[in-house]
Amino acid sequence: MSTINVQNVKKSQKEDIYLKNDLVVIGAGACGVAVVAPLIERVKQGKKLRCITLTEKSKRIGPGLTYSDATFCSLDGNSLSQSEEYSFSPRHIYGVHLSSVLDGVAKDATQFGVTFGVVNDEAADLGPVDQHLEVILARGTRIQTPNLVLALGNFPATVHSELIGSPGFISPPWPLRRLEVIPYSAPVSIVGSGPTAIDVAILLTENGHKGRITFVSRNGRLPKVQGIFSPFQRRYMLHLLATDVETSEKGALSKVISTIKQEVESLDRNKHYESDKIKASKDPLVEFRADVKSAEDGAVSWQSIIKATTPVIERISSPNILTPHPAGGISVNFSTLLASKNIHVIGSMTRGTHFFTNAVDRNATHASRIADSIAALPPRRPLHLAFFVGSDLFSHLMLSKLVPRLVAQGYTPFIFLPAVKVNKKIRAHYGIFVQRVKNVNDPSFLETLRKHHIDAGFSLRCYQRFGEDKIDHFAAPRALLNFHPDTLPSYRGLLTAIRAMANKEPSFGHSLHHISSPYDAGPAIDVRTAPIDYEKSMLHYMNEVYPVGVDMVLDAVDNLARGKNMPAIEQDEAKSRYYTFPTEEALEVVRKRGVRLVDAEAMEEVLVDSFAGDGGQDAVRGLVREAVREWYGNEGAILARVT
16 A cells, blocks of 8 residues: 555645645656655665655556556657567556555655655646745645756647637547547548557557547658567677767767767667668658568677667767757756756756757656755766776675666676686677776786776686886876775784684675785775674674675765766874784684685575576576586585585
């Protein structure tokens, strides 16, 4: 049952009921939900808010019109799916999800002391009052607030005001039941030929309409057909392009066009791809049938590139490079989405600045920027981040948690693996750069860092010493940081967790510090600890606490991206101790002190849970058991023995 406080405002209610709002969001559809969700996360992080109110003219809270059950088109608003087997979910299913998210936001808000509610009324006007903004609702209620977000949904490109009120003119077509008044035999003209026009034509046909249906379109084209394609594996190249264009404005548009064309032509299936194949045909049905055939034949890998350009095109359409079209909606600040003092705008009204405004991922990104602006946080730069990763289990588990979250936040990770094979799966899925580097101090590697515009580097147990030239390259405003799995300076060196447990320390630490020439000796920027669970083996316990390190790296990236000063505390050399790789004698001492290094059965479950996908548990379990047999000398499939 929903916990959202929905109020049906009546004119007789007092006008000062809502005067203490810290934020009013006009529109409780997809964009409205996208704004309040990250804002409540900022509240959890310490932002003080007392009251948030959303206004929504529809009785259904969350989906808005686009994702309500009044529509039945697929989620992708710009193309049609080529196959029922791989078709997108109906829009109203996503609408159910949005309602659920908003319900969760309301619960979290209440838990953190924020009054959260939705007023079921239409916003009619707004204006300044003293130091606040005043929203006037259709029923006469006035709401004052220091912060206002306009999340008004999508607007039609053309209103056709000259036809409003004319017999037989229906605009907009939503909800679709409005079309039920059309006689079955009547000829119907549909203005437009996009997905909405397709929706209308399908509904009329399924309802038994017999009259002629005509699309009237300025471009004379039907929507593109989206096929099944793999993620673009060289997505990072588009972010390099964006950085190049941001660095030098000269020839920006030609760089964009030529680079995208080169990437399209470089795909295996499109080595001889001719760009004129995606141009319009004189006959839209001929073009549409050709699109369908290309989708069925799998010759649509170019679509993965076009899809991947969305955040990149947004970056280079900043007013610093390209001037927005004067007809492109409301002018907003590129980073904060402020239209004027304390008024933020999200959605199609910002299309002149952001170009893409109807994609779910873009709206989520823009909403996060609005939340940052309201929380008075500096905007984040889209950093290029290098990760130098060792060969141990927990470094790769950390990486598997970091990459998806960093990509979702708009960063571009570059993975360098000095000692192991290239991780092709992570490269293919996220389209990021992954390369094996035997020696980070190779003279040519410095040029690799420059070429990829690396802003910061993180070492995750990469047991290579960085030379002075590499350290100098990462001087401020860049940063080169090492994640060390224990408390510095007391536990420097290798496999220090074993020593901490052998010394019966009450807690285990994680340290993030600047890299310097002496090993593990650079100034520390973050140290966090967790109680040691001596009921678990050392490896099993490390699996429990490595997510702490993930949070430390994400927090450091956030601070760097926002240009914040991070504390750099010099390590106390008097307390330092360096541990080398333990000898067999040292491990025997550890065992005698009651410390278990490995619990084979527990680690089997850790590996299966971490690396087996749906249906792959048995295969991974078999590989692990075979490795255990080999390691222990063929003593059984699962050994609970402690080494």
